[in-house]
Amino acid sequence: MPDIDNRRPGWWTRFxxxxxxxxxxxxxxxxxxxFMGAVLVTASAVLLRPLQIANKELDRSLHIEDLLRKLPxxxxxxxxxxxxxxxxxxxxxxxxxxxxxxxxxxxxxxxxSVEVPAGTDIANLSRRARKAVVYVGSRYGKAELVIxxxxxxxxxxxxxxxxxxxxxxxxxxGLSFYEHTETPGLGAxxxxxxxxxxWQGKLVSDGAVIRIGVGRGRIEPGSNEAAYxxxxxxxxxxxxxxxxNLLHYWLGxxxxxxxxxxxxxxxx
Numbered sequence: 135m136p137d138i139d140n141r142r143p144g145w146w147t148r149f150x151x152x153x154x155x156x157x158x159x160x161x162x163x164x165x166x167x168x169f170m171g172a173v174l175v176t177a178s179a180v181l182l183r184p185l186q187i188a189n190k191e192l193d194r195s196l197h198i199e200d201l202l203r204k205l206p207x208x209x210x211x212x213x214x215x216x217x218x219x220x221x222x223x224x225x226x227x228x229x230x231x232x233x234x235x236x237x238x239x240x241x242x243x244x245x246x247s248v249e250v251p252a253g254t255d256i257a258n259l260s261r262r263a264r265k266a267v268v269y270v271g272s273r274y275g276k277a278e279l280v281i282x283x284x285x286x287x288x289x290x291x292x293x294x295x296x297x298x299x300x301x302x303x304x305x306x307x308g309l310s311f312y313e314h315t316e317t318p319g320l321g322a323x324x325x326x327x328x329x330x331x332x333w334q335g336k337l338v339s340d341g342a343v344i345r346i347g348v349g350r351g352r353i354e355p356g357s358n359e360a361a362y363x364x365x366x367x368x369x370x371x372x373x374x375x376x377x378x379n380l381l382h383y384w385l386g387x388x389x390x391x392x393x394x395x396x397x398x399x400x401x402x
Contacts, residue, residue: 197310198269198281201298204308204334205271205279212271212278219266224392227265237263237283250388257286257376257383268393269296277301280397282390286380289372291315293324293380299338303394306336306346309381321373332364344382348374 152158202209216232219225240246240263247261269281278301285294293314298307310330316322323329338346345362352365367374383389 197296197312200310201279201281201296201308202271204298209271211273213273214281215270215272216267217270219268219390219393221262221264221266221389221393224390224394224396230265232267235265235267237266240265254383254388257380259286259383262389266390268390277397279307280394282384284380284384284389286376286383288314288316288376289321289370290317293373293376297381297384299394303398304338306333306338309333309377316373317370320370321367323367323370324373324377329364329367336364337361338385344385346381346385347378 198214199209202212202214205212218227218230218232218235220227241259241261246265247263249261250259266283268283270277271279271281279298280303281296281298283294284297285292287293291314293311293316295309295311295313297309299305300307308330311324314322314324316324336346338344340362345359347363349359349363349366353359353363385391385394
């Protein structure tokens with residue numbers, strides 16, 4: 135007489151044999167699919183993060199290279215050195231690898247950042263890092279430019295960019311934004327070549343007051359504003375105001391002001 139296997143089916147078999155309209159089966163399947171989806175999304179995010187970081191760094195470097203091309207001879211012979219700066223003192227900070235310093239992350243760390251007082255927070259930063267990375271460009275040991283990271287609230291996003299200044303720390307080489315989500319066709323005009331080209335040669339201040347910024351309309355050549363301002367962004371008043379505010383903050387005493395004063399004094 136053949137053996138008869140009287141063992142009960144496993145739980146998975148019993149589960150599959152359940153009617154599909156059973157609430158328990160529907161709930162379990164839903165939770166299982168959701169769990170597996172979450173695992174896949176998390177794994178993808180972890181695996182792709184190094185690539186995302188690399189792509190961001192590449193994009194930033196392209197914007198820095200774009201600023202260099204605005205120099206005479208296209209920046210040939212210029213050596214870029216990233217340096218970490220203490221924003222309060224304007225001094226370089228030794229012992230920190232500037233290539234690994236994450237200024238955006240530092241702005242979220244209580245011990246590495248400071249709260250920006252409401253009365254001076256014209257760029258709507260809320261908090262800013264105590265330190266920042268600047269990029270000093272030198273040729274044959276002599277500084278010819280410095281590139282500053284700037285950020286501030288636009289119409290619909292936080293705008294992140296770089297401003298390049300000549301060795302006098304007052305003449306603009308260029309302004310380039312590498313991250314924002316401003317309105318296409320309006321605020322996003324800050325990415326257009328024609329508008330960006332207007333910044334080259336503008337002056338930050340008249341020696342006493344910061345005057346650089348976006349005008350209220352078209353800037354007429356030869357006008358009092360022509361040395362300091364670029365044309366307004368048609369239909370994007372809020373974005374233009376955001377650019378003004380972030381520039382006045384970061385080029386002022388609460389941003390890179392102390393550093394720029396020392397940069398002028400020491401020549402680098």
